[in-house]
Amino acid sequence: MVTVDRTASLPDDQRIVVTGIGLTSPNGNDLETYRKSLLAGISGVTDYEIRYLGKTLAGVCKFETSKYQSKKDLRRGTRAGSVGIWAANEALHRSGIDWANVDKSKVGIYIGVTEHGNVETENEIYQIKQYDYDTQFWSHHHNPRTVANNPAGEVALNLGVTGPHYTIGAACAAGNAGIVQGVQMLRLGDCDLAIAGGVSESIHTFGIFASFRSQGALATHEDPTKASRPFDKDRNGIVVSEGACLYILERLSDAKKRGANIIAEIVSYAINTDATDFVLPNPERQAQCVELALKRGGLNPSDIQIVSTHATGTSSGDAQESQALRKVFENAQGVHFNNTKSFIGHAMGAAGALELAGNIPSFDDGVCHATINVDNLDPDCALEGLVINTPKEIGQVRYILNNSFGMLGINSVLIVRKF
């Protein structure tokens, strides 16, 4: 099949490029450190304790919260807002844009979230428990902290953005979905600059840990750094993490005009739905989503050098994604597969955006980071080209395909190209 990269033939004002990336992850608070950790096999998973559940494991972000927020902002806001504010400011700074002279009414903020509000609701109930559940002691901060747009709204407040802001609720496909929304809004002319991606504050809610544990899907391991082990025979569940990763997206015409450093181009995307189960994935529908993204981009499976997998370390999910990927890529040559959750755990709403970001430096260094903690590869997860435990030099990388799937059967695929 002949590759006809459809995006390349679009006019520049319909081509969307990445000009800045800001992030906080459990193993790095900027792209360089994060990438270095991924290449060095450094995990960000640690021991963690949370009310009611007790000792568990989590990916915890440690960044300088006071760099972009006052003490009062931190007290009033949410952790999701805080990680987002960090990532947005870092991304803008790195984009080299003259922010003071940007028309803030033409900036859009689109942030993917897996869930939001659970942290604050749990905190309030914990508070009023001390007052025999008398709701007179419930805080007036509960509503502004828990409205679904809160994480994006806090970023807008912090940056003085007066264009559109909202979150995209898309379970664990949310990071990709946030970027997709940014691309669409730029193409529609709804904004001239998009701050898009995903955030997660999920480690601050005991409910998410307890629910995964009740589902038999919460990872345990005596060594926290080995707990997140997608594709390994002894995987036993998910490590919950927090994080944020936001991209500065611009139309190519605008990026060229200001002489921006273009990091990558968003070539294609697809989002579809299993419509089969609340929790269990559907490999057939996942494969269709990957195929749709390739088709929309005018690409063949062999055009992709790196597939960043979604696999979370659950027994069925990893095998089913592998099944979907084998179907799409069985005859493709030169495709490599890796997994970022093996290092940082599952950063939920931030996962898709963070996992893509960790792979983007491959465009420059030609290295595919590994999936770590694979001591015994599960035959059901075997993929020709899976990069196991140590990074691999793979030469020129032109296209990266990023999978991100979530509960209620949401699947998302994003393809980016070296610019």
Place this chain on the structure above:
Amino acid sequence: MTPAQIRDEILDILSKVAPDEDLSGLEDAKNFREQLELDSMDFLDIVLELKRRHRVIIPEEDYGNLASMASTVSYLEPKMRDIVKS
């Protein structure tokens, strides 16, 4: 609690509600808002903290009494005089 203890309590609450502010030069007779960056949510925080710490209920129609340190202490004094400072 004595008026001086009530004042200390309000100062402690303010230090949490407005953690970036320097409260050392606060003038009791002057309105809080002339001296500090406080909005309506912050005043509700003061009301909530008093409720949580001391079960002191301040009805909405009385919120105007929380304009300055002097007016706040004077308003709270009859409500808090029987509370033992812990």
